[in-house]
Amino acid sequence: xxxxxxxxxxxxxxxxxxxxxxxxxxxxxxxxxxxxxxxxxxxxxxxxxxxxxxxxxxxxxxxxxxxxxxxxxxxxxxxxxxxxxxxxxxxxxxxxxxxxxxxxxxxxxxxxxxxxxxxxxxxxxxxxxxxxxxxxxxxxxxxxxxxxxxxxxxxxx
Amino acid sequence: xxxxxxxxxxxxxxxxxxxxxxxxxxxxxxxxxxxxxxxxxxxxxxxxxxxxxxxxxxxxxxxxxxxxxxxxxxxxxxxxxxxxxxxxxxxxxxxxxxxxxxxxxxxxxxxxxxxxxxxxxxxxxxxxxxxxxxxxxxxxxxxxxxxxxxxxxxxxxxxxxxxxxxxxxxxxxxxxxxxxxxxxxxxxxxxxxxxxxxxxxxxxxxxxxxxxxxxxxxxxxxxxxxxxxxxxxxxxxxxxxxxxxxxxxxxxxxxxxxxxxxxxxxxxxxxxxxxxxxxxxxxxxxxxxxxxxxxxxxxxxxxxxxxxxxxxxxxxxxxxxxxxxxxxxxxxxxxxxxxxxxxxxxxxxxxxxxxxxxxxxxxxxxxxxxxxxxxxxxxxxxxxxxxxxxxxxxxxxxxxxxxxxxxxxxxxxxxxxxxx
Numbered sequence: 001x002x003x004x005x006x007x008x009x010x011x012x013x014x015x016x017x018x019x020x021x022x023x024x025x026x027x028x029x030x031x032x033x034x035x036x037x038x039x040x041x042x043x044x045x046x047x048x049x050x051x052x053x054x055x056x057x058x059x060x061x062x063x064x065x066x067x068x069x070x071x072x073x074x075x076x077x078x079x080x081x082x083x084x085x086x087x088x089x090x091x092x093x094x095x096x097x098x099x100x101x102x103x104x105x106x107x108x109x110x111x112x113x114x115x116x117x118x119x120x121x122x123x124x125x126x127x128x129x130x131x132x133x134x135x136x137x138x139x140x141x142x143x144x145x146x147x148x149x150x151x152x153x154x155x156x157x
Numbered sequence: 158x159x160x161x162x163x164x165x166x167x168x169x170x171x172x173x174x175x176x177x178x179x180x181x182x183x184x185x186x187x188x189x190x191x192x193x194x195x196x197x198x199x200x201x202x203x204x205x206x207x208x209x210x211x212x213x214x215x216x217x218x219x220x221x222x223x224x225x226x227x228x229x230x231x232x233x234x235x236x237x238x239x240x241x242x243x244x245x246x247x248x249x250x251x252x253x254x255x256x257x258x259x260x261x262x263x264x265x266x267x268x269x270x271x272x273x274x275x276x277x278x279x280x281x282x283x284x285x286x287x288x289x290x291x292x293x294x295x296x297x298x299x300x301x302x303x304x305x306x307x308x309x310x311x312x313x314x315x316x317x318x319x320x321x322x323x324x325x326x327x328x329x330x331x332x333x334x335x336x337x338x339x340x341x342x343x344x345x346x347x348x349x350x351x352x353x354x355x356x357x358x359x360x361x362x363x364x365x366x367x368x369x370x371x372x373x374x375x376x377x378x379x380x381x382x383x384x385x386x387x388x389x390x391x392x393x394x395x396x397x398x399x400x401x402x403x404x405x406x407x408x409x410x411x412x413x414x415x416x417x418x419x420x421x422x423x424x425x426x427x428x429x430x431x432x433x434x435x436x437x438x439x440x441x442x443x444x445x446x447x448x449x450x451x452x453x454x455x456x457x458x459x460x461x462x463x464x465x466x467x468x469x470x471x472x473x474x475x476x477x478x479x480x481x482x483x484x485x486x487x488x489x490x491x492x493x494x495x496x497x498x499x500x501x502x503x504x505x506x507x508x509x510x511x512x513x514x515x516x517x518x519x520x521x522x523x524x525x526x527x528x529x530x531x532x533x534x535x536x537x538x539x540x541x542x543x544x545x546x547x548x549x550x551x552x553x554x555x556x557x558x559x560x561x562x563x564x565x566x567x568x569x570x571x572x573x574x575x576x577x
Contacts, residue, residue, distance in 0.1 A: 058314055060259055067225025090428060092471060100284050104251040104277040105269045108184055114339055125499045
């Protein structure tokens, strides 16, 4: 009897844990960032470190030496998740970085779009274009989705 | 007037090129700030004992990309800080920037001088937590001269495999020096007992070599800068009782070489930033005075030294606070101010015991400062800052000193900034 109750409890606990895990995975996916690039971009995947360097202007060219044209989305949640997860900065530090470049004669601030739909249009029509959107935005086949790996080593470029 | 015409010509050229389709869109950005300074004792940079609004900055920035690798930009700047700046519009920087590869780019034109952590952003209030950059490292008197060079710079970032990356910026050119710059005021203050009036101030080719290493530890940056100013020439006239009637000297000529070293450490983790810098400046001088018996003074070199350490924390998107402690010494070999005036030969020949000794103010040898800064980001465009600094000593040369200096003094600063 005691054994039966314990087994029931363990099964219940496992079910709850599994449900929580599935929900967590689903939520993470639903909230995740997707990187989209112009079809002519010569890479299919990037590392997180390469993403950080592209959006901080440290890498300015694709491996085939064509210029990288990246854009920022102003949509608050998406941008906040992007800077924290991929740029390793707070929003304020991210913009301070770019304004430092702007006002000290070492660069221009990135192009910003209000909507994620505009990011998709820009990337689709701009050679070398790359941007990020929320994973719940529908993506057409006129852009390519880049896989981003966690490893700090070489990507597939 | 000359600079206003320059601004109009620059804008006209950019607008014309844009209209002709030779360049892409011209980005226009800018900032405007108005501050207030108050001290309980001692005038610092302005007449601050009575409170002063002579503390403002304005910047207007234009940039356009000609191709994926070539970019043009310029910034006009005006500031007022007591007797310095006086809102005169100057060309802050103007560059053609060709980034051949990520590891090598070249800039030509008037290039912003990138030494230490704060030098490049000292004119841009919105890029830091504090109102003033650390005065122990970044002298207000040398601000105009060290701000930018006319010349060429080579820059880039080199991947070091598992050892992070190294950014470099090597600037070579002529610094901004002249009798109307803050540096001339500093010279005049240094030789105030002979009532020096600087009529000429210029420099030869100068160099800034800056390295910033992003270490494998995420957020940790180490920096190293070496900066040289070669063949600085200062000419001026001497007047007053001491110069004319006692020593019978009327003209002043100095040739100097300046060499700086800066060390930087900065660690950012989430909302925290830990920071520290050290700087040393060695100055070799040779001084001639018209009418002076013996020809010239092969003056002793002067070595200044300063450092600071601090921490900043951003509580949320609206509020950030920072604390810094700094120390500055006008002569690293006379940190306690007990020694006589640092130019021993001058003491001997002119029988001057020097400004330090004669005024019996040992505290002119150092400045030790604790600074609390508070930054409020009202919106993306508006910013308000407030700063309280408690000072021990008055080792810095400024353009608005008083005779009756006090050792302990408070400096309060507030500033509102708008940027777009």
